[in-house]
Amino acid sequence: MNRIILIITVIAAAIMELIDTSIVNVALNHMSGNLGATLEDTSWVVTAYGIANVIIIPMTSFLVNNLGRRNYYIGSIILFTFCSFMCGNSDNIWELVTFRFLQGIGGGALLSVSATVVYECFPKEKQNIASALFGIGVFIGPTIGPTLGGHITDNYSWPWIFYINIPIGIAAAILCYRLLPESPSRQKVKEIDWPGIILLIIGIGSLQTILERGETEDWFETRYIVVLTVTAVFALLLFVYRELTTPYPVVKLAILKHPSLSISATLTFITGMGMFTSIYLTPVFAQRFLGFTPATAGLMLLPGSVIAVFALIVTGKVLQKGVSPALIVLIGFCCFIYFNWSMSRLNLDVSMGAIAGNLIYRAVGMALLTVPLSTLAISRLEAKDIPQGTAINNMMRQLGGSFGISIINTYIIRRMAQHRVDLVSNVTPDNRLTPERLQAYTSLFRSKGFSYDDAHHKALMLMEKVVGQQSSFLSYIDAYLFIGVAFIAALPLLLFFLRKKGNKKLVIASADH
Numbered sequence: 001m002n003r004i005i006l007i008i009t010v011i012a013a014a015i016m017e018l019i020d021t022s023i024v025n026v027a028l029n030h031m032s033g034n035l036g037a038t039l040e041d042t043s044w045v046v047t048a049y050g051i052a053n054v055i056i057i058p059m060t061s062f063l064v065n066n067l068g069r070r071n072y073y074i075g076s077i078i079l080f081t082f083c084s085f086m087c088g089n090s091d092n093i094w095e096l097v098t099f100r101f102l103q104g105i106g107g108g109a110l111l112s113v114s115a116t117v118v119y120e121c122f123p124k125e126k127q128n129i130a131s132a133l134f135g136i137g138v139f140i141g142p143t144i145g146p147t148l149g150g151h152i153t154d155n156y157s158w159p160w161i162f163y164i165n166i167p168i169g170i171a172a173a174i175l176c177y178r179l180l181p182e183s184p185s186r187q188k189v190k191e192i193d194w195p196g197i198i199l200l201i202i203g204i205g206s207l208q209t210i211l212e213r214g215e216t217e218d219w220f221e222t223r224y225i226v227v228l229t230v231t232a233v234f235a236l237l238l239f240v241y242r243e244l245t246t247p248y249p250v251v252k253l254a255i256l257k258h259p260s261l262s263i264s265a266t267l268t269f270i271t272g273m274g275m276f277t278s279i280y281l282t283p284v285f286a287q288r289f290l291g292f293t294p295a296t297a298g299l300m301l302l303p304g305s306v307i308a309v310f311a312l313i314v315t316g317k318v319l320q321k322g323v324s325p326a327l328i329v330l331i332g333f334c335c336f337i338y339f340n341w342s343m344s345r346l347n348l349d350v351s352m353g354a355i356a357g358n359l360i361y362r363a364v365g366m367a368l369l370t371v372p373l374s375t376l377a378i379s380r381l382e383a384k385d386i387p388q389g390t391a392i393n394n395m396m397r398q399l400g401g402s403f404g405i406s407i408i409n410t411y412i413i414r415r416m417a418q419h420r421v422d423l424v425s426n427v428t429p430d431n432r433l434t435p436e437r438l439q440a441y442t443s444l445f446r447s448k449g450f451s452y453d454d455a456h457h458k459a460l461m462l463m464e465k466v467v468g469q470q471s472s473f474l475s476y477i478d479a480y481l482f483i484g485v486a487f488i489a490a491l492p493l494l495l496f497f498l499r500k501k502g503n504k505k506l507v508i509a510s511a512d513h
Helices: 002-019 025-035 044-067 069-088 093-107 109-120 124-155 165-179 194-213 223-245 253-257 259-290 294-320 325-343 352-378 383-424 433-446 452-498 500-512
Strands: none
Touching (some): 002 109, 025 044, 044 194, 069 093, 093 109, 124 294, 259 452
C-alpha cells in the first residue's frame, strides 16, 4: 500500500509540474489587464518558467547526489508550492515573473526524480509498466493544462490557476516525507563544478530566452537577441568542453557516448516538438478559424486523452512481453505523421468530431512514443547513470517543445506572408470572379443602407479580411505538414534500434535495468 501511495504521489507531482508549463497560456490577457502590464511583458510569465525548468532538469542528478534525494525532492515540492502561492498573490508583473522563475526551479525535480522513483518501485521485469504509468503523467499534463486554465480563468480568477497547486503540493510533501526512501545509488559529490553550473545557467538561460522571445522581438533585428545568441553559443560550447574534461561534472555528458541514449534523446526531442506544438496549434486553430469556444476546444482533446491512457498501459504490457521498443516507436511515429497529414487536409467546414478523430491518432502516437523512448534511453546505462540519463532525456523533451513552438511561430508568419502574395496575385480585374465578388459584397452593404461609395469601401475591406483569413488558415495547415515532415526526417534514426542483433541486446539490457 505504501508503494502504491508513493507512486500516485510522485506521478501527481509530475503532472502538477507539467500542467504549469501550459496552464497560464490562456490567462495571459487576464493577467495583463489585472496587473496593468502589456501583453508582451506578461508573456515573460511563460518564458521565466520555461527557462528555469530547462536549466534545472539536467542538474537533477548532481543535486540528488549532493543534497540527497529526499531533501532535494521534498524541498523542491515545498519551493514549488510556496511560489505557487506567491504567484497568485503577486501585485505587479515583475513580482509574478520572479516567483514564476522560482516555481520553475522547484518544478525541475518533480519530473526527473519522480520518474526515477516510479522505476525503483517496480521489479526489473516490470520496468515497462513503470514507464507506462509515468508516461500517463507526461502525456496528460501538457494536454489538460490549457483546458483547465481556461475553465478556472472563466469561472473564477487567474490567481486560482496557481492556488490549485497548494493542496496537492502540501499533500505530496507530507506523503514523501513519510514514504520516500533515499536513493540507493547516491554518490556523494566530492567537488562542486561551479564553472559548469554557471556556464549551464548562462547558456541554457540565453538559449531558452531566444527561443521564447525571438519571434516577438523580430529575431536578429533586436540587439539583445543578437547578444544572447552569441552568449549562448560560446557558453554552451565551453560548457560541453568543461563537462567532458572535468572529473566531477555537474552534467555527465560523457554518457551520451552510448548511442542508445543519444539517439533516443534526439527522437525524444522530435517527440517533444510534436507534443507541444500540436497542443499549441490545435486549440488556437479551432478557436481562430472555426469559432470554437475555449471549453469546446478543450473537449476535442478529451477522447484522445482517454484512449491514450489505455494505450500507455497496453504499451507497457506489450513491452514486458518482449516486443521491440523500436517497433512500437516506429508505429507511434507513423500515427503522428498520419495525424499531421490529416490536419493538413482540413478546410473551414470541418466538424468538431473530425478534428477530435484526428487527435486520437496524435494521442495514440504520443502514447506509443513516451514509454519505449524512455526505455530505449536508459537501456544500456549503468544503474548509477540512469538518473542522469533520465534527466537528459526529459530535458530534450522540454527543449523540443521550446524549439518547436519557436520554429512553428516563425514558420507560420513567413508562410502567411507568402500565401498572401499568392492570393492577392489572383485578386485582379482580369480574374472574372473578382468583380463578381466585389459587386456581391457592395450590394450586401447597400442593402443595409450604406451609400454606394461607403458600400464599395466596405466591400474592399471585407475582401481584404477574407484574403487575410485564408492566408492565415493556409499557414496553419502548412505548419501541421511541417511537423509531419520533421517526424519523417527522424525515421532513419530508428534503423540503429531495428537491427536484429543490436535489438536483442537492447531488450536484454532493458530487462536488466
